[in-house]
Amino acid sequence: MKVLLITPPYDFIKEGFGSKSNIKVGQLPNLGLCYIGAILEKNGHSVKILDAQASNLSCEETAKEVKRLDYDLIGISVTNAHYKEIKNLIPLIRKNFNGKIVLGGPHVSCFPEKILEENPGIDISVIGEGEITIVEIIEAIENKKSLSNIKGIAYKEDKKIILTEKRPTLMKLDDLPNPAWHLLNFNLYCPLPDQYKKKPAISMITSRGCTWKKCAFCFEAGVNSKVYRRHSPERIIENIILLQNQYGIKEIDFLDDEFLINESWIERFSNLIKENNIKLSWSAFGRVDHVTDRMLKLAKESGCWGVYFGFETGDEELLKVVNKGTTLEQARKACEWCHKHKIEIRGSFMLGLPGETPEKAMKTINFAIELGLNTAAFRLTYPEYGTKLYETAIKEGKLIEGWQKMTEVSYIPNGYKNADELRNIQKLAFRKFYFRPTYILNRIISIRSFNDLKRNYDGLKFLLGIF
Helix, strand or coil, X not given: CEEEEEECCCCHHHHHHCCCCCCCCCECCCHHHHHHHHHHHHCCCEEEEEECCCCCCCHHHHHHHHHHHCCCEEEEECCCCCHHHHHHHHHHHHCCCCCEEEEECHHHHHCHHHHHHHCCXXXXXXXXXXXXXXXXXXXXXXXXXXXXXXXXXXXXXXXXXXXXXXXXXCCCHXXXXXXXXXXXXXXXXXXXXXXXXXXXXXXXXXXXXXXXXCCCCCHHHCCCCXXXXXXXXXXXXXXXXXXXXXXXXXXXXECCXXXXXXXXXXXXXXXXXXXXXXXXXXXXXXXXXXXXXXXXXXXXXXXXXXXXXXXXXCCHXXXXXXXXXXXXXXXXXXXXXXXXXXXXXXXXXXXCCCCXXXXXXXXXXXXXXXXXXXXXXXXXXXXXXXXXXXXXHHHHCCECCCCCCCCCCCECCCCCCCHHHXXXXXXXXXXXXXXXXXXXXXXXXXXXXXXXXXXXXXXXXXXXXXX
């Protein structure tokens, strides 16, 4: 069967970050579709990936491309942010496409039945990880069998929506084929200015799930949370060598929610990089309560230049409110180790958490400055579907009716007068952090090449676009 896999249209810079800048970086490949594509090809199917988001296509342009390509089945990956566009895209595709349309992804896993109810053009919802499921769906369609025996889906039958048995979690990730890197157009992708040092750069994921699974704001702790599993270091090194030899990749942005978590895994990964004489620049995510001095030393020695921590807030009580499971002192210690090993620190903070006031927000802003971070993101609290924070916001009646974007004020805690006060706090946070004379001077001093100059220029445009 000919299968077209689609990442829907979405203005990542404007809608995801609220920046009006027109920088040409910030797009990363949909790695989930790369895994899906690989297992479909392994089972004899023809596959193409259409990344409408990275290609900057509109819904109309995406539908025209679908018509031109003429595939048998369409699979679409949907996050919460994409769903608004899905409602526009599906009817446009259906004008010229009679095959099956299958949706998967985080938003679909939260609302598999609701999506089918709201979108008559969609045939099947895939719940959870879809590699095995999509193969079984196509097998059933080709052999004209019932979908009822396929685990982990919702589908329509005689105008009724059927929800099948839950699919067991895939525990051994190394059993999956390597991602189908050849299906990507590498020219479309480059991380945000503060997320890479060298180009060409690409993203990778070495694990699935989360070890903590308790943060009130995170999808990984919501109704569809999964147990933590990880590829072996050997499998990841195999992919790095492939990416370097075939596509000239110089840098990897590891997107695992927790990459820096297991010291023995990091040690093996670091040793394999040295043994294979791999020259690699990389960055990754970590939790301040899981990193160690030795782990960060090993990371630095194997090419790590930056770590991204979700600090969330500078108020100890608010950390407990969202069940982050970390302390301010652990954050300070993790940053101390990063500074010691000359690893840059990117930090993420949430403004407008339940129980926050403008005074507590100032503690967060000052804490970000105190930690000596290289970059900081101050995001408005977004009660994502399927999270405990969403349930809290619904119970409190604090969700703003009609909210659509992650960059809009969607939740106003009792400590704020109105949405404008919260927006002004966010603008103040960016101004106080980025427009300090010492910060600006340090950024200028850090420029060593034309690439550094270009990244800083793009970063400034991105930042000014937020204001």
